[in-house]
Amino acid sequence: MITLHDVAKTYGDVHALGPVxxxxxTGGLTALVxxxxxxxxxxLTIVGRLLSADSGRVTxxxxxxxxxxxxxxxxxxxxxxxxxxxxxxxxxxxxxxxxRFPHSQGRITRADEAAIDTALEFLDLVDLQRRFLDELSGxxxxxxxxxxxxxxxxxxxxxxxxxxxxDMQHAVSMxxxxxxxxxxxxxxxxxxxHDINFAAAYADRIIAMTExxxxxxxxxxEVITTETLTDLFATPVTVVDGPGHPLAVYYRP
Amino acid sequence: xxxxxxxxxxxPTPLAAGSRWRAVTGSYAFxxxxxxxxxxxxxxxxxxxxxxxxxxxxxxWIIVESRFASVGTILVVAFCHGIATVIFHTxxxxxxxxxxxxxxxALYRVIQTALVFFFGAGTLxxxxxxxxxxxxxxxxxxxxxxxxxxxxxxxxxSLHLLLLVGVVLGMGFGSLSTFMQRLLTPSEFDILTxxxxxxxxxxxxxxxxxxxxxxxxxxxxxxxxxxxxxxVALGRExxxxxxxxxxxxxxxxxxxxxxxxxxxxxxxxxMTFFGFVxxxxxxxxxxxxxxxxxxxxxxxxxxxxxxxxYFVLRHVFYAAGLISVIIEFCGGLIFxxxxxxxxxx
Numbered sequence: 366m367i368t369l370h371d372v373a374k375t376y377g378d379v380h381a382l383g384p385v386x387x388x389x390x391t392g393g394l395t396a397l398v399x400x401x402x403x404x405x406x407x408x409l410t411i412v413g414r415l416l417s418a419d420s421g422r423v424t425x426x427x428x429x430x431x432x433x434x435x436x437x438x439x440x441x442x443x444x445x446x447x448x449x450x451x452x453x454x455x456x457x458x459x460x461x462x463x464x465r466f467p468h469s470q471g472r473i474t475r476a477d478e479a480a481i482d483t484a485l486e487f488l489d490l491v492d493l494q495r496r497f498l499d500e501l502s503g504x505x506x507x508x509x510x511x512x513x514x515x516x517x518x519x520x521x522x523x524x525x526x527x528x529x530x531x532d533m534q535h536a537v538s539m540x541x542x543x544x545x546x547x548x549x550x551x552x553x554x555x556x557x558x559h560d561i562n563f564a565a566a567y568a569d570r571i572i573a574m575t576e577x578x579x580x581x582x583x584x585x586x587e588v589i590t591t592e593t594l595t596d597l598f599a600t601p602v603t604v605v606d607g608p609g610h611p612l613a614v615y616y617r618p
Numbered sequence: 619x620x621x622x623x624x625x626x627x628x629x630p631t632p633l634a635a636g637s638r639w640r641a642v643t644g645s646y647a648f649x650x651x652x653x654x655x656x657x658x659x660x661x662x663x664x665x666x667x668x669x670x671x672x673x674x675x676x677x678x679w680i681i682v683e684s685r686f687a688s689v690g691t692i693l694v695v696a697f698c699h700g701i702a703t704v705i706f707h708t709x710x711x712x713x714x715x716x717x718x719x720x721x722x723x724a725l726y727r728v729i730q731t732a733l734v735f736f737f738g739a740g741t742l743x744x745x746x747x748x749x750x751x752x753x754x755x756x757x758x759x760x761x762x763x764x765x766x767x768x769x770x771x772x773x774x775x776s777l778h779l780l781l782l783v784g785v786v787l788g789m790g791f792g793s794l795s796t797f798m799q800r801l802l803t804p805s806e807f808d809i810l811t812x813x814x815x816x817x818x819x820x821x822x823x824x825x826x827x828x829x830x831x832x833x834x835x836x837x838x839x840x841x842x843x844x845x846x847x848x849x850v851a852l853g854r855e856x857x858x859x860x861x862x863x864x865x866x867x868x869x870x871x872x873x874x875x876x877x878x879x880x881x882x883x884x885x886x887x888x889m890t891f892f893g894f895v896x897x898x899x900x901x902x903x904x905x906x907x908x909x910x911x912x913x914x915x916x917x918x919x920x921x922x923x924x925x926x927x928y929f930v931l932r933h934v935f936y937a938a939g940l941i942s943v944i945i946e947f948c949g950g951l952i953f954x955x956x957x958x959x960x961x962x963x
Contacts, residue, residue, distance in 0.1 A: 413859065414858065415854075415855050415858055415859070435858070435861040435862065435863055436861040437861075438861060439859065439860050439861025440861070442859075443859050444859045445856075445859070446855050446856075449852070449853065449855075449856060450711075450853065451711055451851060451852050451853045451856075452707075452711055452712060452713050452851075452907075453708070453848075453851040453852065453907035454901070454905070454906055454907045455906060455907055455908070456906065459906060459908060463848060463849055463852065463860065464860070466845065466849050466860045466861065466862070467860055467861040470845060470846075471844070471845020471846070471848065471849075472845070497906075514859075517859075517860065
């Protein structure tokens with residue numbers, strides 16, 4: 366379980382987040398949605414201990430993200446940001462192998478090799494594993510990063526806009542894989558998504574935010590309604606019955 | 619991802635003929651041995667080539683022994699610049715700026731000058747040689763970690779800004795040194811110059827064993843942390859997610875860099891572009907960024923480059939004193955070409 370208690374963050378005099386209280390139960394796929402600047406990524410990076418909150422306390426699986434040993438935390442919680450710029454030149458397999466660092470401290474064991482192979486297979490990267498990252502397309506590279514996070518084999522996986530820069534085909538297969546990671550590998554997956562319909566189609570739980578506050582928490586059926594979305598995004602949204610999940614239509618008011 | 623393409627593209631599936639040969643030449647072990655062989659050959663060349671005495675006689679060995687100091691100095695300097703540049707590149711997440719370009723050795727010069735300026739050459743000469751060097755190095759390390767730690771761990775600055783800051787700091791330190799040197803008495807200035815303008819043929823070889831010892835110690839620490847450095851190279855956020863205390867690792871690495879630069883600068887004086895050139899060559903030869911591969915290779919490449927240059931200049935052109943000048947000239951040109959072609963990334 367991920368709990369946030371009284372967590373707040375300001376950048377200069379811009380009020381970015383909170384104070385918020387939140388509990389995300391173990392298991393399943395949780396989507397953070399909301400307009401730009403709502404504080405979704407801020408909240409996710411605070412939970413992922415990449416950003417320190419001004420006040421409040423965050424625990425993930427019982428571990429306080431500020432005071433726990435980094436290595437213990439890294440065996441329970443992984444976070445992937447949307448931008449990963451580094452100049453190091455690595456093959457896909459080398460990158461995914463670095464995901465094992467919290468467990469092996471770099472000395473790859475047979476168990477690590479197995480976890481790396483599983484992660485590569487899970488993201489369909491087996492054929493690309495010897496390629497260098499700078500030779501891949503944006504979508505392939507994104508998959509390689511997600512494979513690294515899965516190789517880390519943590520109970521909790523946080524992803525900040527994993528669909529960014531992915532085309533239709535790759536976005537769908539990425540969400541389907543995250544769904545499988547939650548269902549088959551039993552992970553607690555939390556993602557920030559911009560496309561509300563992806564949240565409607567794949568999430569177990571939707572947390573909707575505006576202006577640094579949590580406004581709605583519930584299942585897609587509860588949150589994806591005409592009134593809620595129109596209020597949330599401050600733009601006229603009509604929710605229609607889609608195939609298998611509600612569908613938000615907002616392209617022409 | 620803005621990784622510059624620095625290695626050879628992965629070879630397409632080789633044809634049957636010549637495939638074994640390519641597999642051998644493409645292997646890391648082969649490349650490392652080849653570069654090391656060049657270094658060893660150049661070292662042997664420096665030791666025995668043009669020896670006026672009959673081989674095997676006592677005079678012959680005396681001359682060889684006296685040349686050992688030069689080879690030792692070159693090895694220490696090559697080790698310092700090579701390792702310092704590679705780990706600096708890792709923690710600053712770039713492949714252009716090196717400690718020297720950012721003014722680490724200008725900082726060394728200003729500290730040396732300030733010590734003579736404020737305490738006088740007499741006090742410095744009176745204190746024990748090794749203790750003095752250790753103290754100077756400690757001051758250097760403290761300053762460098764403070765200054766560059768502040769630069770690299772604060773809010774993420776752009777490379778352009780860092781380059782600018784480095785150049786300005788280097789110039790500032792240089793002018794400060796020059797200013798203090800003008801106020802020194804001629805005898806103090808003389809003592810200072812002897813410390814500042816070392817070169818490979820005339821380095822103070824009494825510090826060489828200590829320099830080598832420091833290199834071995836730093837080398838052991840860096841080698842033990844090679845996997846941590848691989849993770850640090852992924853940037854602050856990914857490294858944190860993988861359970862590495864990023865800021866602590868960056869500070870530790872900057873301290874090690876300061877140690878290496880002060881050892882090298884105290885032996886042979888500043889060499890601004892040497893580290894850049896050998897690191898570039900290493901990335902080309904190795905292909906990947908895994909530190910278990912780049913660290914041994916950069917030492918081999920740096921040693922081969924410097925030994926070969928020294929051999930050619932000393933025994934072919936009889937201009938051993940010019941080695942830093944030549945390396946700076948060529949290195950500077952390569953740096954400029956690289957900047958203009960690839961831009962700051």
